Amino acid sequence: MKLRTVIADDEPLARERLKLLLSSDAEIEIVEECRNGKEVVAALKTARIDLLFLDIQMPGSSGFECD
Amino acid sequence: VSLAYGVVLWLWWAAVVELLWQAGKRWPFALRVSAATIGAQLAVAVVIALLHLGFLQLAAYWISRVGPELERAAYRGLNFFNVWRFGVEFLLYSVIWSACAVVNIQLAAQRDAMRSLELERQLSSAHLRALQMQLEPHFLFNTLNAITTLVELERTPDALDILAHLNNILRTGLKRTTPSKIPLAQELQIVESYLAIERVRFADRLHIDINLDPSAMDGLVPCFLLQPIIENAINHGIAHCEDVGRIETSAKRVGGRVQLQVRDNGPGLNGRSHPGFGIGLNNTRERLVHFYQDNYELRAGQPESGGFEVLITIPYEPKNP
Secondary structure, three states: EEEEEEEEEOOOOHHHHHHHHHHOOOEEOOOOOOOHHHHHHHHEEEEEEEEEOOOOOOOOOHHHOOO | OOOHHHHHHHHHHHHHHHHHHHHHHHHHHHHHOOOOHHHHHHHHHHHHHHHHHHHHHHHHHHHHHHHHHHHHHHHHHOOOOOEEEEEEEHHHHHHHHHHHHHHHHHHHHHHHHHHHHHHHHHHHHHHHHHHOOOOOOOHHHHHHHHHHHHOOOOOOOHHHHHHHHHHHHHHHHOOOOOOOOEHHHHHHHHHHHHHHHHOOOOOOOHEEEEEOOOOOOOEEOOOOHHHHHHHHHHHHHHHEEEEEEEEEEEEEOOOEEEEEEEOOOOOOHHHHHHHOOOHHHHHHHHHHHHHHOOOEEEEOOOOOOOOOEEEEEEEEOOOOO
8 A cells, every 4th residue: 555645845846856756666655745834734634644744944834833 | 085084974874874774674672762772772872973983083083194285284183082072973873863763663654554454455355255155055055956856857948047047146156256346237137047046946936026227227236235135035035925925126226326125025024033034134234334334225124014125225336437
């Protein structure tokens, strides 16, 4: 079974890079991309997530404040 | 014969001046005014006066013996060792020493002044260079990262685009002798290149509005004046915007002055609690003081409409006056 993964970063290029790095791992399935803390919280509430790549500095609520 | 006598009389003093001067070079204290020096000089004055009188006495004696017949009489029986002659010698030496000391002190003062001026100039240009360089490193690092990612993603045209813009910035910023001032038009090119790079980073989250008054464009501004302010607006303003971040830049000429404005719609002062904020603005202020002393204006703050605004007013200096 694949790991359901969420990527959170406000910079599109950083998300692209992470996706590219993760694409070589067959076990990882990226189910959602988030641009800020709010979207992360929303994503965690709606779906079952195994793995979260969370940027710290993001607009609105930072990675630390996503609770 | 009187010429020969004159030579003994005056060459002597020339030799004394020269000796004093050399002594002053060798032992600087010899030509300085202090109780010890004056005491020593009094002693030297006595010795020199006596020596000179001795020489004069010898010269007179010699002339009266072997000089031309007509003049022998005039020199015969001259006695140089009396209070009056000694006084004159002593006074002359004093005057010469004082003159040497005064000239020496003045030269030294001049040398000191020149040295401190030169030092000040070196310091301030080194300082300026340091201030300019503070603007570079993390931006360069971010940009190289972005280029790496674009290449990895095989977005070659975007990577090339960023490289061209980076080249444009570094061409001005990394010259061995970065020009201290450049025309506003050139500064805005740097700003546009910078923004083009940041637009790749922020994609659709960044909206830029540049408003330019053509009559201000040939005015000289300190190199990299606007760039760090825009960088601040992005890092402390736009980076905190969840929606679209806007940066408005305007430049206009008002009479003999140029007004520059940079405004963003970020969280205003809240976003500026981040450590490091303020370094850019302090740099800007120091550089403005360096170039314009107090003939400038720098205001930064949160306007009523929110966001953050920086206003700079400097004298308009046309590129080719």
